[in-house]
Amino acid sequence: MNNGKEGGSFRDPRGFIFFSQGRLYRQVNAGYRDEYDRLIKSGLYEELVTSGLLVEHEEVDPSLAGSGQAFKVLRPRMIPFVSYPHEWSFSQLQDAALATLAIQKLALEKGMSLKDCSAFNIQFEGCTPVFIDTLSFEIYRKGEPWVAYRQFCQHFLAPLALMSFRDVRLNQLFRVYIDGIPLDLASSLLPLRTRFSFSLLTHIHLHARYQRRYQGETEKPRIRKSMSLNSLRGMIDNLETAVKGMRWAPRGTEWAEYYQDTNYSPEGLDIKERLLGEFLEGVSPGTVWDLGANTGRFSRVAVQKGHYVISFDIDPAAVERNYLQGRAQRSKNLLPLLLDLTNPSSGMGWGGEERMSLSRRGPADTALALALIHHLAISNNLPFERIAGYLSGICDSLVIEFVPKEDSQVRRLLVCREDIFDDYAQDKFEEAFSRYFQIERSEKILDSLRTLYLMRKRG
Amino acid sequence: MNRLKFLLLVSCGITGLTVLLAEPVFAYVDPGTGSYVLQLIIAGLVGFAFTLKIFWSRLRVFFQYNILKRKNPPGGPKGEDE
Numbered sequence: 001m002n003n004g005k006e007g008g009s010f011r012d013p014r015g016f017i018f019f020s021q022g023r024l025y026r027q028v029n030a031g032y033r034d035e036y037d038r039l040i041k042s043g044l045y046e047e048l049v050t051s052g053l054l055v056e057h058e059e060v061d062p063s064l065a066g067s068g069q070a071f072k073v074l075r076p077r078m079i080p081f082v083s084y085p086h087e088w089s090f091s092q093l094q095d096a097a098l099a100t101l102a103i104q105k106l107a108l109e110k111g112m113s114l115k116d117c118s119a120f121n122i123q124f125e126g127c128t129p130v131f132i133d134t135l136s137f138e139i140y141r142k143g144e145p146w147v148a149y150r151q152f153c154q155h156f157l158a159p160l161a162l163m164s165f166r167d168v169r170l171n172q173l174f175r176v177y178i179d180g181i182p183l184d185l186a187s188s189l190l191p192l193r194t195r196f197s198f199s200l201l202t203h204i205h206l207h208a209r210y211q212r213r214y215q216g217e218t219e220k221p222r223i224r225k226s227m228s229l230n231s232l233r234g235m236i237d238n239l240e241t242a243v244k245g246m247r248w249a250p251r252g253t254e255w256a257e258y259y260q261d262t263n264y265s266p267e268g269l270d271i272k273e274r275l276l277g278e279f280l281e282g283v284s285p286g287t288v289w290d291l292g293a294n295t296g297r298f299s300r301v302a303v304q305k306g307h308y309v310i311s312f313d314i315d316p317a318a319v320e321r322n323y324l325q326g327r328a329q330r331s332k333n334l335l336p337l338l339l340d341l342t343n344p345s346s347g348m349g350w351g352g353e354e355r356m357s358l359s360r361r362g363p364a365d366t367a368l369a370l371a372l373i374h375h376l377a378i379s380n381n382l383p384f385e386r387i388a389g390y391l392s393g394i395c396d397s398l399v400i401e402f403v404p405k406e407d408s409q410v411r412r413l414l415v416c417r418e419d420i421f422d423d424y425a426q427d428k429f430e431e432a433f434s435r436y437f438q439i440e441r442s443e444k445i446l447d448s449l450r451t452l453y454l455m456r457k458r459g
Numbered sequence: 460m461n462r463l464k465f466l467l468l469v470s471c472g473i474t475g476l477t478v479l480l481a482e483p484v485f486a487y488v489d490p491g492t493g494s495y496v497l498q499l500i501i502a503g504l505v506g507f508a509f510t511l512k513i514f515w516s517r518l519r520v521f522f523q524y525n526i527l528k529r530k531n532p533p534g535g536p537k538g539e540d541e
Contacts, residue, residue: 145498150491202501210493210500231502234509 012116015135020064026057027065028072032135035112036072039137044110053103054131055079055123074134080287080308080335084355085119085155086174087337087345089320090163090248091327092129093171096122097156097243099129104146104236108229113140117148119155119180120355124335127326143226146235150211153203154180157242161204162186164246165194168316171338178349183208199242250317268447273301275443276370276399279454280305282440283397286365291341292372296322296334302368303333310364312339341372342380359394367395371450374403374410377424384423384432392436398455402429407449426451 005018014032018025028036039045048054057074064073085093096119104114116136122129158181162170166189173181187208194200264272276298285306290299295318299311311334313319322336339358348355369391376382391398403410405424430439437455444451
């Protein structure tokens with residue numbers, strides 16, 4: 001944050017986000033008066049909010065403004081947890097793209113158009129995408145092409161095509177390219193068959209070529225042609241068909257069958273669920289980060305206890321399944337996200353402040369680290385001390401499961417490597433964690449060799 | 460709809476043959492101009508396809524509705540909306 005201004009809110013001269021006394025506000029500058037009035041008076045705002053596509057706001061006293069150019073000050077409804085496209089599964093990005101196109105279609109009906117199509121303008125509330133940038137609308141000018149077309153292709157179409165036709169992990173390119181995947185890069189990575197699809201040939205391959213051809217232009221090309229509203233609608237429709245047509249089916253990755261492959265019996269899993277439920281009754285409702293959630297079985301226990309749960313996992317297939325299940329259940333309190341805890345999202349963009357690191361989006365009220373410790377300590381060679389130190393920085397309470405060396409999952413990790421983990425023992429685990437946390441409860445999980453702990457951060 | 464897709468595929472396939480290989484862009488200047496020009500170039504094609512799609516869809520609804528109305532008693536299935 002900069003003098004109350006949110007770190008990523010500087011590109012648009014017509015307004016910005018700022019914080020005051022812990023509340024989030026959006027200032028609308030005088031230069032956006034006509035567009036804002038049209039947004040409200042045309043009924044577009046109301047229609048978008050009613051259909052759940054745009055986050056609602058209330059207009060508040062303009063004297064709260066962060067600077068002198070204010071025309072309005074808005075207080076938008078807060079999104080419980082901010083997430084970014086490289087943390088989304090395939091279907092999350094696809095739903096975000098479809099929500100953006102649905103907004104553009106409604107906007108055109110009301111004589112407006114999206115001027116900004118960044119994937120970062122979409123946030124998820126549970127499993128529902130919602131557009132958050134109220135100042136992204138401009139008045140539609142007859143004959144003009146879509147100003148956000150390039151951004152839509154870079155932020156949605158190209159990454160979806162790469163995930164669908166090449167490799168689902170390629171959404172990680174968002175961590176490098178904050179303004180979407182460069183189309184020449186997408187074009188070179190996509191397989192030949194994508195050149196035989198009209199949409200991908202046009203919007204990615206040809207688009208990349210035209211970007212190259214006109215990259216040195218210093219003046220707007222003098223083309224007499226204009227783009228009719230019907231053509232613009234046709235292009236939006238074509239983009240929508242392309243997005244809907246892309247598929248990725250989660251199957252057979254690292255954790256996809258994990259629940260069928262643990263040392264827990266079905267009864268053991270039920271016992272663990274009940275015990276977790278008991279532990280969670282001891283913490284006040286708030287935000288829970290389930291670290292290593294797989295497809296979210298235990299995240300749902302926390303949801304039932306009244307928490308808003310961010311259900312993280314490293315495996316795109318697990319996150320996809322978790323999201324599809326949550327979407328089918330219209331879950332408002334469960335947000336599945338992709339996360340490699342050994343390399344969590346860092347700050348991105350200008351000054352590393354435009355997009356927040358994971359830890360800046362915390363701390364969570366409670367973190368769950370179930371069946372996770374052995375992956376961190378053995379697969380990633382992390383000493384208990386380092387794990388405890390990091391976890392104490394991202395949560396206030398911790399429910400953590402200790403998995404001993406005798407457990408089948410740990411034995412599996414040690415099958416092909418030398419056991420150099422003499423310190424991997426329960427007493428050492430308790431000793432290290434006690435430096436950062438107060439151990440409040442510990443219970444053996446019946447029908448297994450594992451122990452579940454409830455801890456609270458010291459100080 | 461399959462015919463429409465086929466026609467689109469053929470017309471665009473011909474255009475596409477000339478651009479099978481996109482060359483890399485190393486200087487990331489504002490690429491907005493290329494995007495602007497491309498939209499004007501494809502405007503006619505996507506506009507025509509969209510008009511055809513709407514016309515086809517309305518025609519289908521019209522025929523389906525009339526045929527189904529004759530075949531099914533009132534309250535039976537109706538043609539799909541556009």
